[in-house]
Amino acid sequence: MPTVRPAADAGLSPRAAAVFADIRATRGSDFVNNFWRSLAALDDALLERVWGQLKAVMAAPGTLDPVTREMIYIAVSVTNGCSYCVHSHTAAARAKGMTGAMEAELLSIIALASQTNALATALAVPVDAAFDASDGPP
Amino acid sequence: MPTVRPAADAGLSPRAAAVFADIRATRGSDFVNNFWRSLAALDDALLERVWGQLKAVMAAPGTLDPVTREMIYIAVSVTNGCSYCVHSHTAAARAKGMTGAMEAELLSIIALASQTNALATALAVPVDAAFDASDGPP
Amino acid sequence: MPTVRPAADAGLSPRAAAVFADIRATRGSDFVNNFWRSLAALDDALLERVWGQLKAVMAAPGTLDPVTREMIYIAVSVTNGCSYCVHSHTAAARAKGMTGAMEAELLSIIALASQTNALATALAVPVDAAFDASDGPP
């Protein structure tokens, strides 16, 4: 039971229709999934802003390959307990080449980190001076 | 202020000392960070079990490279709000080759996913039939 | 599939029946939603305590108007990933006057905060001295 009924193509505002067209062009597919349809049903400006950000982060050239990006997305979505996002990004990762072996490693790391996160919090482990990396990455 | 004072090398039980020796051998470094010292102070069996699992997941051969593994670990740790783990794995990822450009992309994906996770939950977006991937990865 | 079957009106204990009567009187409606019925099925004392607190916080006079209170409730429920609570409080907020424009702004803020929360945690941003507000609100 959604809180807002996902919008069909018919009846979209011109602004939402333009976003849907860009989603289709960017992905090379006619399929527009319910996440965008729900945003379209709520608010054109939010739809446009979120899609713009997703396009900038996930579809633009960069140093991380598409499968790695999707696996990081899955890691966050699992930890946040977002069932829809787990489904959509697991499907996306597989479509982009995540094999069963990669998925098993991904879930093993998520499970391990969830465990050690809890332990570090329970023990209030003091941050080692050696981890002072405040000069940032190379 | 930790809830258990991290253990020094002196005074470790033989079982804990063996784990510390394996940490040093596996990593090729004399440094044992506070996470393991806190576990050692609490319980030998827990220390041994967690280290065994971390070694199996993070240090064993596999399909994901070491930097990718650390970035997934960071994604989970950030989402769980574990400050110690963010520090230790950001340092580890950088030591294993995460550049500033990679870190920027990683944080961009974490930020984006956090946002769309919240929206999908707020809208209770219904899972698309197209995402039925119950046959699993290829 | 609930873990406890929600209680019907028939068969309530006198203590639970009194709570249900107060819910109906406070809300001016005969409808008692499943949250209260599930608590009634588990424990009368817990039902009474939670309802008493909700009445004190949400139904008592105060400085925040009813729609604002419900929007804050939604913000917490979305972040905690509580699907039932998202549904019940979205319905309540709309019944109390939340328009589509307000809901779009609410979700935009929730999405934005989720994103900057993750970034601040990932970067371990030091709290600015200017934010020292320990004297509290005016």
Place this chain on the structure above:
Amino acid sequence: MPTVRPAADAGLSPRAAAVFADIRATRGSDFVNNFWRSLAALDDALLERVWGQLKAVMAAPGTLDPVTREMIYIAVSVTNGCSYCVHSHTAAARAKGMTGAMEAELLSIIALASQTNALATALAVPVDAAFDASDGPP
């Protein structure tokens, strides 16, 4: 201990300097807090994107007043356990007019919702048919 040292004004790239200038102009204050300085130290594009979104959501005209927006931001930040964000947005909300009475009501709602979220999850309360609001807000 931050993971990236917040950037000083000296040495900013032109792109980051432009964002800082817009932050100052939008807020009518010379103060740029560490959140933006940390982003500037990591990545110009991310800084620009996050600021653009915050400006669009928090500083643009809309139906919710500035204090209400900040209180919703606080609700999310508390629930996500982001200490930096709790501090910065509590300071912002007070500066924009949140009184002690409003803050007490805000925290009372956050505490109540946290409690009922947990109970609804523990009981797996089935969503009432009456909450079917899939036609969305009026």
Place this chain on the structure above:
Amino acid sequence: MPTVRPAADAGLSPRAAAVFADIRATRGSDFVNNFWRSLAALDDALLERVWGQLKAVMAAPGTLDPVTREMIYIAVSVTNGCSYCVHSHTAAARAKGMTGAMEAELLSIIALASQTNALATALAVPVDAAFDASDGPP
């Protein structure tokens, strides 16, 4: 850096002073920890309501012994990432008799559950029909 400076005994309102007196009487100790002092600084009504609930849940007779209650409290606090609560309830549990062996088992369960929670969410495991316990506990 707190967002509200914890209240000293001097200057408490009569209502807050009465709560502090009840805390001292209930616990048989003159010590009132900062959690209650922070609430007192913010709002008397919230202080009174939260203390009343804590007293009803943690200090009243029941089927669970005091150490078990504290361990459950720790499990929730660790999972929510509340550092203050982890410290205060770890101290309380130890004062009430939690041994090192019990603490090691507690943390082992928290770590294990954190791990399997993540895996069940990632795999979207369907609830077994055998777990239909909607008739509730015996």
Place this chain on the structure above:
Amino acid sequence: MPTVRPAADAGLSPRAAAVFADIRATRGSDFVNNFWRSLAALDDALLERVWGQLKAVMAAPGTLDPVTREMIYIAVSVTNGCSYCVHSHTAAARAKGMTGAMEAELLSIIALASQTNALATALAVPVDAAFDASDGPP
């Protein structure tokens, strides 16, 4: 809709079949729930590792009785919002002797802790010096 279809007994690898046999022997029941079937469908090594850890933590002799262990597991699972785990461990706890009174106390503590966790985070309560327990449990 699972992301991986739970594995049936027929077609299991020898390694997975051995884990299933150990689950049946350890529990004295032929029933193997979907959590293990989903892991079996994804990866034998992960299945073996997680089961080994669960057996070591939940089925081994120790100081905490089986019902207490399950209640701690429920507390974590509720807080993480894992619906599957709430169902499976609520069923397990009841099978091991959790009465309705115990379940009501458990949920009361979970609800209370969720509430005070949020308040302590919102107020950024400073940890009392009296809670310095870094020498650890007795």
